[in-house]
Amino acid sequence: EAGVTQFPSHSVIEKGQTVTLRCDPISGHDNLYWYRRVMGKEIKFLLHFVKESKQDESGMPNNRFLAERTGGTYSTLKVQPAELEDSGVYFCASSAPGTGFLSSGANVLTFGAGSRLTVL
């Protein structure tokens, strides 16, 4: 089975430009997450989709970030306009349907390799 794939693996843009990151989760995984790691810091939660619905977007930094998951399949994360502090590695992860509820047991995530964003 194919894993979680992310594109691009690395993007270098100038401040003020726009970048769109894409994530293809494991087929059939309803849960899709975006995380970000800024140099040397913690891996920070951004948001969580259940199918096409945003379940939790409490970690989104500001309104320059827009995440979508049309049709409940792949997801995109757009940063517009990009700022220097947006540089980091953006990870996407997915997990099987029915997991993630507190009553259903553990929620084990499968991660993509990440998209490294460098804003100059």
Place this chain on the structure above:
Amino acid sequence: SQQGEEDPQALSIQEGENATMNCSYKTSINNLQWYRQNSGRGLVHLILIRSNEREKHSGRLRVTLDTSKKSSSLLITASRAADTASYFCATAKVNTGFQKLVFGTGTRLLVSP
């Protein structure tokens, strides 16, 4: 505030030695998971321990959980050069309908041949 904090930030050992990494957290949890990240790769799930468990083993990995101290440790026995990676603990918080995994800053482990 950061939920999971790993300690030490970096650890350098020789092959064959044991490596111990610690994780502290602040709020009540449903379960705690450890993940590994090799350079340039995504995180890979290693082991999960539930809040009602105290110790768990998987191959050369041993995880302990002390909910009274809000801490966990990951022990890798007989380390190999291939164990070189960053290790992260992730806690699943209790007070949300969905489990949200909160990660720490990680421990960078270097195992020298």
